[in-house]
Amino acid sequence: MATIARPKIARTPPPRPAPADDFELRRFTVEEYHRLVEVGILQSGDPYELLDGWIVRKMPQNTPHVRTTNRFADRLRGLIANRWDLRTGNPITLESSEPEPDIVIAVGQPENYDDRHPSPNEIELLVEVSDATLDRDKRLKLPIYARAKIAVYCIVNIPERRVEVYTEPRGGKSAAYRDRKDYGIDEVLPLIVSGTLIGSIPVREILPKSQR
């Protein structure tokens, strides 16, 4: 047995990070998440989304984010007309997540989703507009979307002024997209839905005029 010092007075340890780092957190299933809304612990307008079982607070959207989302959505709507359902900021239901992507193109008509959110096999294209959320969109959401086998994931990368298009999702433990193509500010983004080229959008018309 080690030599033990006599009782002594010492200082308390220095401050440390928030408690969540130390503990295994209770996570929630999609069903439980819906239940929380049902019973009113979460209000349907609350700024949360379910990501891999965690109820994560959404980042507040700044002006460039909102404007970029609207510009992109308008362009997309012009191209797809009413052949697909275009949704902005609405939830989609995955196995253990219920994120609210900035833009989703889902098969069918809006009425298809009167009583439920689109599921992965109904999603043709998913867009996240990233400025402050770039890290979350790449590190946290990309594996979630790849695991759900969402066919095309677009990140509108505002800080780096490009659109990143991820395709060929690979599931499993280290889920990712096999293919990534970047479209710079001077390039034209081809819009492929269900394997068909629907049209194209100049990247310049989506991104904010200049970086602040």
Add this chain to the structure above:
Amino acid sequence: MATATLTPAPAPAPRPLKRFTVEEYHRLIDLGFVTKYDRVELIRGLIVERPVMKPPHVIALTQLTILFYKLVGFERAIRSQAPITLADSESQPDLVIAQGLLVDYVKGHPNPAQIQLVIEIADSTVREDQTSQLELYAESMVSEYWIVNIPELRIEVYTQPVRKSASYRMRKDYAIEDSVPVRLGGTDLGSLPVRDIFPR
């Protein structure tokens, strides 16, 4: 708990997370979100899983409970791994001594004003008990906090909480050959030999 379909947890958890109030946590319990199979507590609005007790922890807890019953008797409420209600937390310390009788807490768990001593037994959780748990109890103005430090074979006694800095002004360590004086609510109740608590 229905977490079987979840993918392996990336570490650390994303931020910021939804934090639950104590009232919401109680509703979750009533609604069946927390079942008899769960060992969870509310820590600063987050529902966290409690680590499984290892054998030395069980022995120390049992010894401590017996010794406290001998010292304190039934004059105070001795609660083992039972909840206490703080502002944004409902933790379950290993041992809590609260003023009054056990039956006084039929309607609600003890709050800091009623709590005379909180004890955490630490084997794998020394760091957490010395940092985040300590800060939580100090901020909640829990007047006395002990850590039964199994790896170091000592009892750390923290007193004089400071809410603002979430720390205790005083820490006194008691080694294996020492006895910890037990003074609760201003009354001397005797002392507790450290040797009797640690499993040998």
